[in-house]
Amino acid sequence: MSTDLKTAIFKIFRGDRHGGELKEYDVPIVPGMVVLDALHYVQGHAAPDLAVRWNCKAGKCGSCSAEVNGKPRLTCKTRLDDLPLAEPVTVQPMKSFPVIKDLVTDVSWNYRVNRKIPPFSAPANVEWKMDQRDVDRVQEFRKCIECFLCQNVCHVLRDHSKQEQFGGPRFFVRVAGLEMHPLDNVSRTPLLKNELGIGYCNITKCCTEVCPEGIHITDNAIIPLKERVIDDYYDPVRWFLRKLKGNKNGA
Amino acid sequence: MNEKFETHEHDVLIIGAGGAGLRAAIEALGQGASVAVVCKSLLGKAHTVMAEGGIAAAMANVDAADDWRMHFRDTMRGGKFLNNWRMAQIHAQEAPDRVRELEQWGALFDRTSSGDILQRAFGGHTYKRLCHVGDRTGLEMIRTLQDRGVHLGIDVYMECAVTRLLKDGDRIAGAFAYWRETGRFVVFKAKSVVMATGGIGKAWRITSNSWEYTGDGMALAYNAGAELIDMEFVQFHPTGMVWPPGVQGILVTEAVRGEGGILRNKQGERFMERYDPEKMELSTRDVVARAIYTEVREGRGTEHGGAYLDISHKPAEYVKRKLPSMYHQFRELADVDITQGPMEVGPTCHYMMGGIRVDAETAQATVPGLFAAGEAAAGLHGANRLGGNSLSDLLVFGKRAGTAAAEHAKRAAPVEIDGGDVEKATREMLEPFERAGGDSPYQIHRELEELMQNYVGIFRNEEDLEKGLVALDQLKQRAARVKVNGSRLFNPGWHLARDLKAMLTVSEAVALSARERKESRGAHSRIDHPNYDDTWAKQNNVIVRDGDRMKLKQSPIAEMPPDLREIVEH
Numbered sequence: 001m002s003t004d005l006k007t008a009i010f011k012i013f014r015g016d017r018h019g020g021e022l023k024e025y026d027v028p029i030v031p032g033m034v035v036l037d038a039l040h041y042v043q044g045h046a047a048p049d050l051a052v053r054w055n056c057k058a059g060k061c062g063s064c065s066a067e068v069n070g071k072p073r074l075t076c077k078t079r080l081d082d083l084p085l086a087e088p089v090t091v092q093p094m095k096s097f098p099v100i101k102d103l104v105t106d107v108s109w110n111y112r113v114n115r116k117i118p119p120f121s122a123p124a125n126v127e128w129k130m131d132q133r134d135v136d137r138v139q140e141f142r143k144c145i146e147c148f149l150c151q152n153v154c155h156v157l158r159d160h161s162k163q164e165q166f167g168g169p170r171f172f173v174r175v176a177g178l179e180m181h182p183l184d185n186v187s188r189t190p191l192l193k194n195e196l197g198i199g200y201c202n203i204t205k206c207c208t209e210v211c212p213e214g215i216h217i218t219d220n221a222i223i224p225l226k227e228r229v230i231d232d233y234y235d236p237v238r239w240f241l242r243k244l245k246g247n248k249n250g251a
Numbered sequence: 252m253n254e255k256f257e258t259h260e261h262d263v264l265i266i267g268a269g270g271a272g273l274r275a276a277i278e279a280l281g282q283g284a285s286v287a288v289v290c291k292s293l294l295g296k297a298h299t300v301m302a303e304g305g306i307a308a309a310m311a312n313v314d315a316a317d318d319w320r321m322h323f324r325d326t327m328r329g330g331k332f333l334n335n336w337r338m339a340q341i342h343a344q345e346a347p348d349r350v351r352e353l354e355q356w357g358a359l360f361d362r363t364s365s366g367d368i369l370q371r372a373f374g375g376h377t378y379k380r381l382c383h384v385g386d387r388t389g390l391e392m393i394r395t396l397q398d399r400g401v402h403l404g405i406d407v408y409m410e411c412a413v414t415r416l417l418k419d420g421d422r423i424a425g426a427f428a429y430w431r432e433t434g435r436f437v438v439f440k441a442k443s444v445v446m447a448t449g450g451i452g453k454a455w456r457i458t459s460n461s462w463e464y465t466g467d468g469m470a471l472a473y474n475a476g477a478e479l480i481d482m483e484f485v486q487f488h489p490t491g492m493v494w495p496p497g498v499q500g501i502l503v504t505e506a507v508r509g510e511g512g513i514l515r516n517k518q519g520e521r522f523m524e525r526y527d528p529e530k531m532e533l534s535t536r537d538v539v540a541r542a543i544y545t546e547v548r549e550g551r552g553t554e555h556g557g558a559y560l561d562i563s564h565k566p567a568e569y570v571k572r573k574l575p576s577m578y579h580q581f582r583e584l585a586d587v588d589i590t591q592g593p594m595e596v597g598p599t600c601h602y603m604m605g606g607i608r609v610d611a612e613t614a615q616a617t618v619p620g621l622f623a624a625g626e627a628a629a630g631l632h633g634a635n636r637l638g639g640n641s642l643s644d645l646l647v648f649g650k651r652a653g654t655a656a657a658e659h660a661k662r663a664a665p666v667e668i669d670g671g672d673v674e675k676a677t678r679e680m681l682e683p684f685e686r687a688g689g690d691s692p693y694q695i696h697r698e699l700e701e702l703m704q705n706y707v708g709i710f711r712n713e714e715d716l717e718k719g720l721v722a723l724d725q726l727k728q729r730a731a732r733v734k735v736n737g738s739r740l741f742n743p744g745w746h747l748a749r750d751l752k753a754m755l756t757v758s759e760a761v762a763l764s765a766r767e768r769k770e771s772r773g774a775h776s777r778i779d780h781p782n783y784d785d786t787w788a789k790q791n792n793v794i795v796r797d798g799d800r801m802k803l804k805q806s807p808i809a810e811m812p813p814d815l816r817e818i819v820e821h
Contacts, residue, residue: 016740032495032584044693048744049737053293055461058501058580060390061296077583100432101741108409111294111401119402120357128354129366135359139384142359142391146295181357 008080009088010038012050016101022090023047035075035083035091036064039103051102059212062147066103067092072149072210094152107148113167116195117175122183134182141177141221143213146170150207150217156200167196169207169217176221179228189232192225201226254677256436258668261287261406262660263653264426264441266413266468269297270389270645271625271652272447273396274349276405278653279445284660287439288400289408289428291463295397298449298461298626299645302389303504303576304373305381306353306646307639308346312367314378319343320818321377326640327819329375329535330604330633331773332788333481336811337611338631342640342647349646350382358395360384372509375535375637386504386574392642411437413467414749415676416444416475416621417668423475423620424666427676431746434739436680438673442663443656446472446607446616446623447649451485451761454754455600455708456700459491459502465750466757468627472607473756477616479794480806481605481629482757483764483775486636487709489539491599493557498584500599503560503577505638507594508532510573512562514543515593516551522558537635537774540598544709547597557597563590598709602641604632604774605764608793614652620659620666624652634773683748689734692747699726699754707762712779716766723762727755756801763803764792 008029011022025046027038036054043050055061057076064075069083069090083089097105150169156162167175175188175196192198207217215221232238263279265272268290279286290297309322322343327334354360354368360382361369370379384391401407410431417425417438425440448468452460473479490503508514514532516522526542527534534542543558553559562570567590571578574589581587581594606629607616614622625645632640683689706719730752735745770784771777790805811819 030496032497034497034584037497043743044691044697048691048693048735048747049742051741051743055292055296055298055463056301057461058301058498059583060387060576061300061461063292063296079584104432104741107293111409114398115401119398122355128351130359130362131366132362132364132369135362138359142384142394143387145300145390178357181359184357 008038008085010042011088011090012039012042012102013092014047014050014102015099017099020099024088029080029085033080035068035073035078035080035089038080039075039091051100051104053104060145062145065094065147065149065152067094072152074147074149074212077212094148096152096158097148109163110146110148110151110170113171114174116191117171117178118186118188118191120178120181120184121186123185126183128183130182138177138180138182140215141173141180143215144170144173145213147212149210149212153206153210155204155206162197162200165197166200167198169222171196172198172225173215173217173221176225179225189229193229193233198222198226198229254436254681256438256673256677258438258440259287260440261285262441263287263443263445263656264289264439265445265447266426267297267447267449267627268294268407269299269447269449269625270392270396270642271649272297272445273393273400274646274649275445275447275624275653275656277396277400277403278650279657280403280405282654282657284657287406287408287441289411289413289426289439291410291412291431293409294407295393297393298464299389299393299642301461301502302392302642303386303502304506304509305371305383305388305639306346306350306392306642307373307376307380307637308350308382308643309343309380310347310350310368310370310382312363313370317378317380322346322380323815324819325376326631326637327633329635329637331635332633332819333772333791333808334633335611335630336815340815341611342631342644345647346643349643349650353392353395353646356395356399358391360391371506372533373638374505374508374530374533374539376639381509381639383506385572386506386576388642408437412746412749413471414680415672416471417672418475419666419669421619422663422666423618424668427673429680431741434742434745436677438668440666440668442660442666443620443622445652445656446621446627447625448627450603450626451754451757452600454699454703454758456704457491457500458600459488459500460600466753467750468623469606469760470753470756472616472618472621472623473760473794473796475618475621476796477618477621478608479606479629479760480608480791481633481764482760482794483768483792484604484634484773485600485761486536486602486604486774487540487598488601489536489543489598490560490596492585493595493597494555494585501580501584502599502601503594503596504574505536507560507562507574507577510562511565512560513564514539515559515561516546517553518551520551522546522551535635536638540709541776543596544598553595555595557595559593560596561593563592602626602636604634604636605629605761612651613655614648615655615659620663622652622656624648634775680749683733683735683745686732686734689732690729692733692735692744692751695726695730695733695751696747699751699758702726703758707758707765710776710778711765712777713766716762719762720759720766723755723759730755759801760794763801764794767792767803
């Protein structure tokens with residue numbers, strides 16, 4: 001254990017889909033250092049084959065997600081001076097996604113979910129004028145950097161593995177961004193109810209807590225979308241109208 | 252050699268999934284071509300995502316007097332007239348339509364009080380011209396293009412890296428690549444290939460660029476026989492973070508100055524008064540970067556060797572709304588509240604003006620079937636790029652490259668892949684595992700960054716460039732013998748061994764061109780030749796492969812037609 005605090009000890013998961021273990025590395029501490037810097041140090045000096053995803057190193061691209069001391073974090077924004085360095089720092093891959101190698105996980109499922117969402121579509125001949133207040137509301141959702149930390153902590157995915165029935169917080173945020181776009185005219189409530197299974201979410205807010213962009217995922221995206229689904233499917237007047245028209249999509 | 256590989260055939264192969272690559276893909280698909288996009292990272296993580304300040308387009312939503320002529324004039328003046336004037340004209344004329352198109356695909360820009368797209372001031376732009384989304388314009392752009400492309404049916408090969416272009420005679424026939432996840436090899440057969448691979452910032456120690464920026468497209472094109480031009484023009488952005496060390500080089504958007512940020516030295520002087528009293532903080536990037544560098548060198552720098560950039564005179568709520576990611580970046584990484592006090596900033600390697608030589612109308616390189624757009628291509632920005640002109644460049648020339656690549660694929664005769672070339676490419680990739688000794692690729696990379704920072708930086712002279720070229724040659728020898736450990740599964744060291752080759756090739760092109768241009772112009776500053784030179788005003792440096800040697804020649808700049816000359820002179 002380091003006592004002089006000039007070096008930190010890192011325990012990093014090394015392994016692949018067949019299994020692995022935590023391996024220990026000493027890393028010299030530099031002022032302002034973040035966990036990603038430490039991972040780069042290990043790559044450059046001790047383990048050149050250590051697999052890590054990263055791009056911007058400035059919290060803008062959402063590539064470097066991992067679990068630091070068991071907490072889901074962007075490693076580029078996790079400073080060493082915020083961690084108890086008297087103990088080793090553990091860095092492990094996101095638990096909800098299959099490991100490819102070391103800290104790199106298979107997140108391709110997210111890209112498949114995204115394909116199910118009907119894109120933005122505006123009415124023909126619309127005038128492209130919008131009020132900043134309407135835009136502000138949607139820009140919150142468009143801040144998402146797709147780090148998938150919300151997907152990683154969502155218990156519907158993490159503990160119950162409902163990947164086939166459930167879209168996860170990231171894609172509720174995306175749908176909210178489309179549904180609340182001032183000029184969009186597509187309804188995605190059938191998708192939310194059926195393919196993205198929004199009903200599975202019981203608003204524990206784990207996703208909101210880990211969002212590095214501070215998006216109010218539960219309050220501003222998921223709850224309003226749940227209300228839309230309820231209005232469309234469980235409102236007795238709408239339910240009756242749908243019965244009359246013979247709509248099979250109804251509840 | 253019995254190494255197995257998979258083969259995919261497409262009409263158009265696009266290398267790179269940033270703004271230029273995705274815009275090209277959308278367009279080529281619209282032309283009926285089958286399109287593949289290959290990218291080193293996951294989709295949506297390309298460098299475009301980091302663009303902050305905005306897209307330059309003369310929409311005249313805020314300043315009614317703006318029009319394409321003014322944008323053209325600013326671009327040419329900013330580029331010190333070394334620009335390909337036809338590209339600058341097309342860019343200024345088409346940028347507004349490309350922005351409107353993005354909006355119609357779902358991008359949400361900040362608005363004016365009358366509900367139009369809001370535009371902000373930026374360095375070198377006469378009018379308020381940058382369409383923006385706070386300070387995360389690039390994210391909005393890449394997400395919009397990504398979702399559009401995916402829904403139209405582009406095949407995306409994520410975390411797949413191209414190591415060599417394949418040719419059929421003198422024509423492009425495809426590319427050789429490997430999957431990073433498995434280390435297995437892939438051959439893409441395609442009549443058209445579009446390079447949308449971005450720049451080369453990772454060859455410098457202090458840079459705003461990500462690991463992907465290793466000059467791949469330029470090196471691949473060069474090795475396939477294409478010409479590179481203007482390679483001496485490397486943009487150092489004036490404002491990168493300087494403290495703490497771990498964040499050195501991370502970009503501080505020019506929008507801070509666009510929104511009224513003021514630069515001061517440690518004595519509290521607003522030093523831009525001495526360098527550009529007219530435009531002050533909104534002077535062009537080459538001027539501001541040299542000003543900060545000079546202040547520091549002459550002993551007027553801040554504690555950590557930079558300048559102070561202050562926006563705290565603006566209301567805190569305004570700063571948080573218009574510069575949200577800067578606010579968070581400084582609070583979280585540097586313990587600085589930018590609404591209360593100044594940031595410390597200094598120059599950081601940011602952008603490559605030079606690159607693959609292309610035709611202005613079609614974005615075609617000098618090899619049939621090869622196209623290039625965005626930072627990988629050269630010409631639009633001349634000797635210095637204006638902020639905001641990069642995102643518009645991606646859209647305007649991405650679209651044009653996509654159209655031309657699809658048309659070329661329709662017309663061109665079928666291509667054949669040469670099995671011998673595939674075998675050579677395979678062997679090249681496997682050799683580093685088989686070597687007994689040799690340096691780690693990380694060691695060579697550290698030395699390269701140091702070398703380029705010290706000898707081919709903001710201020711240059713003959714002696715340094717000479718030393719740099721000698722050192723590059725030695726590094727090249729060592730890089731040819733690097734040793735890679737571990738397996739082929741997602742192995743960053745192995746990947747770096749391959750990226751190093753590209754970085755060394757492009758670095759040599761930069762140093763050679765910089766030594767040759769014995770004058771100072773735009774981003775290229777020679778201490779030993781501090782003035783403009785009339786001969787160099789009329790020619791571009793051109794790099795081309797001659798067997799195993801890199802050859803440098805000059806190419807005259809075409810005369811500007813009188814109607815355009817009229818615009819830039821008045």
